[in-house]
Amino acid sequence: QVRLVESxxxxxxxxxxxxxxxxxxxxxxxxxxxxxxRQAPGKGLEWVSMISFDGSNKHYAASVExxxxxxxxxxxxxxxxxxxxxxxxxxxxxxxxxEGGLGDSSGFWYFDVWGRGxxxxxxx
Amino acid sequence: xxxxxxxxxxxxxxxxxxxxxxxxxSQGISRYLAWYQQKPGEAPKLLIYGASTxxxxxxxxxxxxxxxxxxxxxxxxxxxxDFATYYCQHLNNYPYNFGPGTKINVx
Numbered sequence: 001q002v003r004l005v006e007s008x009x010x011x012x013x014x015x016x017x018x019x020x021x022x023x024x025x026x027x028x029x030x031x032x033x034x035x036x037x038r039q040a041p042g043k044g045l046e047w048v049s050m051i052s053f054d055g056s057n058k059h060y061a062a063s064v065e066x067x068x069x070x071x072x073x074x075x076x077x078x079x080x081x082x083x084x085x086x087x088x089x090x091x092x093x094x095x096x097x098x099e100g101g102l103g104d105s106s107g108f109w110y111f112d113v114w115g116r117g118x119x120x121x122x123x124x
Numbered sequence: 125x126x127x128x129x130x131x132x133x134x135x136x137x138x139x140x141x142x143x144x145x146x147x148x149x150s151q152g153i154s155r156y157l158a159w160y161q162q163k164p165g166e167a168p169k170l171l172i173y174g175a176s177t178x179x180x181x182x183x184x185x186x187x188x189x190x191x192x193x194x195x196x197x198x199x200x201x202x203x204x205x206d207f208a209t210y211y212c213q214h215l216n217n218y219p220y221n222f223g224p225g226t227k228i229n230v231x
Contacts, residue, residue, distance in 0.1 A: 035220070037168075045160075045168065045211055045222040059218040062125075095167055108174035109215055110158045114167035 002026040002113050004034075004096045009118030012086055020081040020118060022096030027113075029077040030054070033099040035111060036070070036081050038092035038120075048094070051079060053102075064090075086122045093117040126150050126214050128223035136231040141202045145226045147195040147212035155191045156216040162225075163208045171210075172197065202228070 008020040022034065036048040050059045051070040058070050064083075072079040079096065095117045101109030127150040137143050147157065155175035160168035170179045172188040175195055185200040199206055207230060212223040 037222075044225045045162075045213075047213070047220045047222060050218065050220070061219050101173065106174050106177055108156060108177065110170055110173035110179075111160075111168070111213070112170050112173075112179065114169070116167055 002098075004098060004113055004115035006094060006096050006115040006118040009094065009120045011121045011123065013124050014087055014122055016086055016122075017082070017084045018086060018120060020083065020094055020120070022079040022081070022115060024077045024079075024098070027098075030074040032102070034072065034079045035097045035099060037095045037097055037111070037114075038090075039095070039117075040089070040092045043092075046092070049081065050099070083120070086120075088122050091120060091122045093119050125219055126153060126216060126221060128212055128214060128221055130210075130212060130223040130226050132226060133224065135226060135228045137202050137228055138231045139202055139204065143199045143202055143228060145197045145210055145212075147190075147197070147223050149193045149195075149214055149216075152192045153214045153216035156214055157188075157190070157195050158213045158215060159186075159188055159197045160211045160213065161206075161208045162211065168211065 003025045005023045033052050035050045049070050055072045067085045069082040096115040097111040098113040100112035129148045131146045157175045159172040162168040176188045187198050189196050209225045209227045211225050
């Protein structure tokens, strides 16, 4: 069964740090780019960041650039999102998503596997 | 950055209705567009990618069209499990922004 499982969420004070993890199973983890998407309570989806299959390429949304850092350990089948200088507007459920489509004959890519999310609450 | 708008934001519909949601990109994205369905308390679910390719396992009542800047998602006959929020997302270049969503509720 193909799965992504996020962990590490919790309540943190503004200015503090938190590290989220996303563990994959049921597929060849090292072959896939992975993304983080967040959703503030009652709001829409916001793309946050991406890491390539080997960790050599990363992209971040402007709202988190310079504060969030992605890394991955393919031997542990895990991606890490290190979040620094957290702000109240970082409060959200954070989803990990797999980017499928590489090697797909369609030539397109998409987020085909999602975790259930982990809730981060930044509050004093 | 490429921005996406969706219309309508809210849609009231009945079982069996044909519904269409529109997604518009601020610049051309070819067919690098995906559609997702999200129900309360759940993760998003991929419905369509490449603007018109149905993800495996998704019912054929869902269909997508468009290219460039204008896209549509159509549900041909609304079923009880289709009452949810729908998001478009472009995957043309980073950031892979999402549209603001369209919530379909029971009329």
